[in-house]
Amino acid sequence: xxxxxxxxxxxxxxxxxxxxxxxxxxxxxxxxxxxxxxxxxxxxxxxxxxxxxxxxxxxxxxxxxxxxxxxxxxxxxxxxxxxxxxxxxxxxx
Amino acid sequence: xxxxxxxxxxxxxxxxxxxxxxxxxxxxxxxxxxxxxxxxxxxxxxxxxxxxxxxxxxxxxxxxxxxxxxxxxxxxxxxxxxxxxxxxxxxxxxxxxxxxxxxxxxxxxxxxxxxxxxxxxxxxxxxxxxxxxxxxxxxxxxxxxxxxxxxxxxxxxxxxxxxxxxxxxxxxxxxxxxxxxxxxxxxxxxxxxxxxxxxxxxxxxxx
Numbered sequence: 001x002x003x004x005x006x007x008x009x010x011x012x013x014x015x016x017x018x019x020x021x022x023x024x025x026x027x028x029x030x031x032x033x034x035x036x037x038x039x040x041x042x043x044x045x046x047x048x049x050x051x052x053x054x055x056x057x058x059x060x061x062x063x064x065x066x067x068x069x070x071x072x073x074x075x076x077x078x079x080x081x082x083x084x085x086x087x088x089x090x091x092x093x
Numbered sequence: 094x095x096x097x098x099x100x101x102x103x104x105x106x107x108x109x110x111x112x113x114x115x116x117x118x119x120x121x122x123x124x125x126x127x128x129x130x131x132x133x134x135x136x137x138x139x140x141x142x143x144x145x146x147x148x149x150x151x152x153x154x155x156x157x158x159x160x161x162x163x164x165x166x167x168x169x170x171x172x173x174x175x176x177x178x179x180x181x182x183x184x185x186x187x188x189x190x191x192x193x194x195x196x197x198x199x200x201x202x203x204x205x206x207x208x209x210x211x212x213x214x215x216x217x218x219x220x221x222x223x224x225x226x227x228x229x230x231x232x233x234x235x236x237x238x239x240x241x242x243x244x245x246x247x248x249x250x251x252x253x254x255x256x257x258x259x260x261x262x263x264x265x266x267x268x269x270x271x272x273x274x275x276x277x278x279x280x281x282x283x284x285x286x287x288x289x290x291x292x293x294x295x296x297x298x299x300x
Binding site for chain 1: 198199201202204209212264265266267268271274275277278280281282284285289291292293295
């Protein structure tokens with residue numbers, strides 16, 4: 001089965017959160033984004049579902065790990081990947 | 094408005110409920126109360142109460158929590174033993190629910206809509222069973238003249254009910270009403286809903 005041809009979008013919240021990262025975190029994130037845009041579920045990104053938020057939102061909420069405590073939260077609607085937020089695990093807990 | 098003939102019919106029956114136009118509702122409430130009273134006191138048999146062992150759906154024996162199954166059985170035990178048994182069954186159901194939820198909801202990376210619906214249904218059933226159990230304990234305590242003992246058990250039931258209700262809210266309530274979900278996450282979802290999104294590669298922030 002062919003991988004979906006995803007379109008990648010980001011929220012204003014994601015942009016704000018990214019701007020607030022340290023230069024080192026931004027470098028790590030940019031490296032990870034190259035992998036992310038090729039395949040959001042690449043195992044190297046340790047993709048996982050956030051079950052409680054998925055239940056509340058009635059749609060699967062995904063998370064990837066960029067570094068030890070740097071996560072990106074995203075959802076997928078049809079073929080659009082919406083990156084919601086970036087930061088420590090506090091962004092969804 | 095009731096006609097004078099209807100007024101005559103209700104006169105003397107119960108002055109508390111002589112509100113014009115409300116009698117059908119009052120009759121319905123009375124019937125419900127009678128049913129509940131008969132159920133609690135054991136004054137009516139299961140058959141009279143309408144509990145049919147082969148009934149479909151919620152009351153089907155194979156899928157109903159054990160505390161409900163007991164309602165169908167003739168009460169051969171004394172009421173205290175019956176209630177204690179029902180309480181222990183309810184606690185067992187709680188433990189089973191927790192184990193099942195851990196496996197299929199909380200720790201399940203392949204969780205689907207059916208798992209969530211099952212989780213919600215199980216929570217609602219346990220809440221319902223717990224409330225009825227508490228009601229039965231209170232009625233028993235009142236009849237037997239040992240309200241303190243009954244209230245101690247009801248307090249335990251209430252503690253469990255509080256956890257169940259909190260879980261129901263935390264997993265199946267409104268996302269925007271969750272105090273522990275970060276505001277930034279809620280805001281991001283609102284932006285998606287409102288179409289306030291940018292192309293991922295849009296320059297200006299280094300992404």
